[in-house]
Every structure is written in structure tokens, then in C-alpha cells.
Amino acid sequence: MTDPQVGILMLVVFLFVIGFGFPIAFTLMAIGVGFGYYAMGNHIFELFVQRTFSVMANDVLISVPLFLFMGYIVERANILDRLFLSIELAAKNLPGSLAIATLLTCALFATATGIVGAVVTLMSLLALPAMLRAGYDPKLAAGVVCAGGCLGILIPPSVLLILYGATAGVSVVKLYAGAFLPGLMLAGLYVSYVVFRAIANPALAPKPPKEILDVPLPKVLWALATSFLPLAALIFTVLGAILFGLATPTEAAAVGAAGAIVLAIAYRSFSFAKLTESVYLTARSAAMVCWLFVGSATFSAVFAYLNGHEVVRQLIDYLDLSGTQFMILAQFIIFLLGWPLEWTEIIIIFVPIFLPLLQHYGVDPLFFGILVALNLQTSFLTPPVAMAAFYCKGVAPKSLSIEDIFKGIYPFVGMVLVAMVLLYVFPEIALWLPEQLYGGGGETPAGALESGGQGGGTTLFEPDAESASEGEVPAPAD
Template sequence: MSDPILGMVMLGSFILIVLLGFPVAFTLMAMGVGFGYLSLEARVFDLLVQRTYAVMANDVLISVPLFVFMGYVIERANILDRLFHALQLASRNLPGALAVATLLTCALFATATGIVGAVVTLMGLLAYPAMLRAGYDARLASGITCAGGCLGILIPPSIMFILYGATAGVSVVKLYAAAFIPGFLLAGLYMVYTIGLATLRPSMAPKLPAHMATASGAQVVWALLTSFFPLAALIAAVLGAILAGLATPSEAAAMGSLGAILLALAYRALTFAKLKESVFLTARTTAMVCWLFIGAYVFTSVFGWLGGHHVIETWIVEHLNLSSLGFMILAQVVIFLLGWPLEWSEIVLIFVPIFLPLLDNFGIDPIFFGVLVGLNLQTSFMTPPVAMAAYYLKGVAPPQVRIQQIFAGCLPFVGIVILSMTLLYVFPHLALWLPDYLYGTAALPAGEPVDAIPEGGFRVDDLVPALPSFD
């Protein structure tokens, strides 16, 4: 069997085994080592050791545990209920005020945490029952909670862009700048849809109770000062330091973690038990990400060595004869479909690198492509049959709410995501204007780490000089 055929068998076997329910990270390593041994023999173990060390020594990934820790501390500081109440009061005169407050809370809290499961679960416990008690349609309430909770994948500081930046070898700072406008555009479209629906069909989103609708201006200001502004200031400081080039993502994440601890102390919500739990959850999440990275390094390196990338590149470029638009549609459709059985981290680390070497052929900016991927990954959490956000919500929803109602509520928001992707492709400056304005096409912002991974993903032939046994 020739090496390219072996590479395609390797890719197909991996997809089949993952669909059977085996752990993705260890399946990646097993497939990489197993198929690599058929071609490289014992030298594949040198590759495994080197790639494991490269992950642990990668400076770009330091920000992952720091941002995760920041999110878990904020999550356990009991800020969410204060924030939700304050935003209800602030939006009390809008149609569907409770839904708008839910989306605003989700957007801000998702920005602070970036952990989809945590945001959907917490809002499912806090905002979702409140909407149902207020007479909201269960489908609309479900869609709002799920869609809002997924915004943390896209809105900076997103962990997804850290992994994409390390994979594609592009600046995380520029990715954050590029995602800023599209992220809040998507959140804005969610709110426009919700307000419009509440205006046209008020029975689906009734008004707030009278005692909240008549709150005084002083009450609203005090509620915002004690909940919204402290968290917003922390997020603005972290993002501002990154976008202004004053700190790398890792440095800003460290300061954000410290700020989260101080904020929790100010709210008298930080206990040793909560701090211990935050550290444990951070270690668990970071370990998962690192093992995925190691598995992806090994798998894609062996896949590239076997010629799998070349087979796909030849098929797309020469046989399909796609235009730039055709390639973008194909790539996004594949990523959309992969979102059914796979998590976003697995898609970014395993399958996105297959498309990265083709971007130059079609003249596509990898930063622009990364933002499109970030938008697309919103759908992976909301599209049946494997819509993880829906299952997170079902786990905490009242028993009378059926999973079919949650799926039905998510589908209009999936359509809004597709609309956002279309707008972004038609108006690419929505993503490219801010990084071009702030940084131009020159060097990376001050303190930004150099590219850790060769552009186009991981290939063993890129690593050959570093492995003496390959000489």
C-alpha cells in the first residue's frame, strides 16, 4: 500500500473510531503512532517525544490555563445573578427585556469565561426558569440561552483563537482584533431578532413585571455600578492591554486571573473551597487541551509525512477546480458537518490544519479564515443531532421541557450565524479592518510570540532536521 493511500486510510479510520465513542486525544496518538510505525518504524517514537515536549514548551499555550482559571473564578464569585438582575432593570423598556438581558449577560459572561458548558448551564439555572415563569415560549427561551452561551467561542479573549493561532502560526493578537467586530455583530443580530420577534409576537416574550418596569433611575445605576461595570472593566482591561500591544495574551491572562481573584474578594465570594475547585477544574481543562494538542501534533505530522495533505490538496485544486468562493463554501460546510460528532477543539486541532495549506492557493487570509471558522463553530453547539449546548441546557431545564423544543429554539439562531458568515464574506473588512488599522501588515505587536508552528499545520518533513534519527 502506497503512503498516500495509507494516509487516507488513517484519516478514515480515525473518523470511524471517534464516531464509535473512543477518547479523541488518545485515539489521535494511537493512530499517529500506529500508522507512523508502518512507514517510519521506531523513528515515530522520536516524533512522539519531541511533539510532547514542544507542546509543553509552547509559550502561546500559557494563556490557556490562565484564561480558564479567570473564567472559573468569576463563575464561582456569584456575579452572574447580580449581573442578570442589573441588566433586566437596564433593558426594562425594551420589548422582550428579559430575553435581551439574558443575551447581554451571556455575551459579557461568555467573554469573561469562554467556557460554553459553564455559561449555558449557569444561565439555564438562572435566566431560563425566569423566562419560563414570565410566560416566554419555551423554544425562544431555549434558543436565547443556548445561542448566548456559545458566544464565548468567538468573542475575545477566546481560547479557540489561541489554539487556532498556535495551529496556523498566526498572531493571536491579530485574531482577537479581527474577531472583535464580528463577535459583537453576531450578538447584536441575536438581539435584533429577539426584539423584533417580541414586538411582532408579544405573547412569546411578555413584558417585565410591573415592579421591575417601574424601577427608578437611581436603582438602575446602582445595580449596574455594583455588577456590570466591575466585570466590564476587568474584561476591557484584559482586552485593551492585548489589542494595544501593552501585553501578550499570556501576560494579560495572568493579570485577568489576578483581577478575577480581587473581584471575587470584593464580592466576599472567594473561599478556599471555591479557589481549590477553580484550580482543579483549570488543571483538568488544561490537561484535556494539552493532550489534544499532543495527539493532533502527532496525527497531522504523520498524516503529512504519508502524503495525506498532498492528496487532499491535489483533489481540491486540480480535480474540483474550485474558485475562492467555492473553496470557502466547501471548507465551511465540512466544518459545519464535523460539528455534529466532534467538539470545536478537535475540529480546530485536527481538521482545520488540512485546509490551512490551501489558503495561499485561493488567496485567503488565514486570519479571515480563522474568524469564519469561529463563527461556524457556533453552529456545532446548536445543530441537532449532537448539539452540546442543547444537552447542557436539557440537563438543568424543568422536566416538562423536551429536547425537541430546545432543538427547535436553536435553529433560528443557527440561521443567524449563517447570515453573519455571509455578511462577513461579502464585507471582509468587518474582520480585517481593525487588525489592519491597529497593526497594519508589519511585524507582530509588541511582545507577541513568534510563530510556534509552521504555516499550514504540522508536517513531519518540516521537523526532519530536528530529529537526528531521520538523517
């Protein structure tokens, strides 16, 4: 077999093995080392050490545990019930007000935590029973909770965008700026869908009870001031510091983590036990991300050494695709990968296969990343994995079946596809804010770039093509 054929076999073996449920990170490392030993002998062990060091020395990944810690602290500050109630009171006169309050709470809380499982689970415990008691259609209620809880994948400070920036060599700051408006657009589409359904069929989303409608305005404003404003201030402080170049993502994440602790103390929800639990969960999640990167770094380096990417490039060349056709094909493949895989595997393993082709088709890596982040909403919403649906089912009333949850989710998957079409037709939705803040080809604020350049450069995990073809072990990335 030729080296490219071995590279494709390597990819097929990986997909086959993970189908049996083996841990992704260690499967990547084992297959990478195994095929690497076949391709380059003992040099694979030098490469493995180099790639591990390059991942652990990557500054941008420091922000991941800090943002996770911020999210876990906020999650345990017990402000979600107050936040939900205050937004419910503020939206009481809108059609489907309870569902709208759920979506807005999910969007704000997802922005603060970025942890999809936590948001979906907490809202399934809080908002889902409230909607069911109010007479909402169970499918609509479940769809609102699951879709709203996934907004943290796209809306900054998204961990997905940090990982994409580290993988693609794109500024995390620009990615955050680019994702801000698409995130609001998707949340707006969700709200519009709920309002349309509530107007078209009021029985799906009954009006709030009289005791909610009769709440005086001063009480509504006080509820917003004591629940919505503190969390919003924390979020906008963190994002504003990043977007306006006042701090790097890592520095802003550290400030956010400290602010979350202050917020928890202010709400009298801080304890040593909760702090210990948050630290443990942060360490566990961050370790998973880092080991995924180490495994992907080894796997991708060996795959490129075997010229596996060349087979993909030749296939695309053979298809003779236009730029639009390439984008549709790439997003369709990522959409399909979202059925059996989670977004971390897709970003770290499969997205790098498309990155070398972006320059050929004149695609901005920043725009491609935002489109991928929007697309990967579906990885949590579509079976057979559909983790959001299973998070919801795990705590939902027994009367709500998994089939009803999926039926409620499908219209929101349609809204994701509509958002993708709008973003592709009007790319300014993603590109306008980065251009306004940093200029089309200008510099980003000093110290803002932590992921290695303005985009479009060599990715963190790909070896230099010339050294790979000559059989040399690639040097670690800077």
C-alpha cells in the same frame, strides 16, 4: 497501498474509532504511533517525543490555563445573578427585554469565562426559569440561553482562537482584534432577531411586570455600577492590554486571573474551597487541551509524512474550484463536522488539512480563522452532539423537552449562517480593526506575537515536506 492511500486510510480509521466513543486525544496518539511505525519504523518514537516536547514548550498555550482559571473564579464569584438583574432593569422598556438581558449577560459573562458549558448551565438555572415564569415561549427562551452561551467561542478572550493561532501560526493578538467586531455583530443579530419576534408576536415575549417597570433610574444605575461595571472593567483591562500591545496574551491572562480573585474577594465570594475547585477544574481542562495537541501533533506529522495532504490537494485541484467555491466548500465541511464533533477536534485535526491550500487560493489565514470560529458556533448548537442543548436540558424544568430546545436553537443557527455571509461579503468586519491597530503588513506591538509569526507560515504540527519525503524524522518546531 501507496503512502497517500495509507494516509487516507489512517483518517478513515480515526473517524471510525471515535464513532465508538473512545477518547479523542489517546485515539489520535494510538493511531498516529501505529501508522507511524508502519511508515517509518522506530523513528516514530523519536517523533512522538519531539512532538510532545514542541507542544509543551509552546508559550502561547500557557495562556489557556490562565484564561480558564480566570473564568472558573469569575463563575464562582456569584455575580451572575446581580449582572442579569441589572441588565434586565436597564433593558426593561425594550421588546423582549428579559431575552435581551439574557443575551447581553451571556455575551459579557462568556467574555469573562470563555467556558460554554458553564455559561449555558448557569443561565439555564437563572434566566431560563425567569423567562418561563414571565410567560415567554419555552422554545424562544431555550434558544436564547443556548445561543447566547456559545458566544464565548468567538468573542475574545476565546480559547478557540488561541488554539487556532498555535495551529496555524497566526498572531493570537491579531485574531483577538479580528474577532471583536464579528462577535459583536453576531450578538447584535441575536438581539435583533429577539426584538423582531417580540414585536411581531408580543405573546412570545410579554412585557416585564409592573414592579420591574417602576424601578427608579438611580436604583438602575446603582445596580449597573455594582455588577456590570466591575466585570466590564476586568474584561476591558485584559483585552485592552492585549490589543494595544501592553501585554502578551499570557501576561494579560495572568492579570485577568489575579483580577478575578480580587473581584471574588470584593463580592465576598472567595473561599479556599472555591479556589481549590477552580484549580482542579483548570488543571483538568488544560490537561485535556494539551493531550489533544500532543495527539494531533503526532497524528498530523504521520499524516503529512504519508503525503495524505497531497490527496486532499489533488482532489481540490481536480474540482477546479474558484477561491469563493473553495471557501464555501471548506466552511460547509467544517459545518458538517460540527454535528458529530466538538470544536477542539475540528480545530486541531481537520483545520490543518485546509491550511496548506489557503495560500494557493489567496485566503488570509487570519480571516479564515475568524470565519471558522464563527462557523463553529454551530458545533454546540446542532445535533447529534449539540452540547449547549444538553447542558440546558440537564438543568431545565422537566416540562421543557429536548425537541423544544432544538426548535428554539434552529433560528439562531440561521443567524450564524447570516453572519457568515455578511463576514464573507464584507471581510472588513474582521480585517479593519487589525489593520487599524497593527497595519496591513506592519509589525504588531512588541512582545504581542506568541504564536510564531504574522500568519501564513508553517504550522506548529506539520513536518517539513522535503524532510518528510526523504524519510527523515522532522525536527521539533521552534
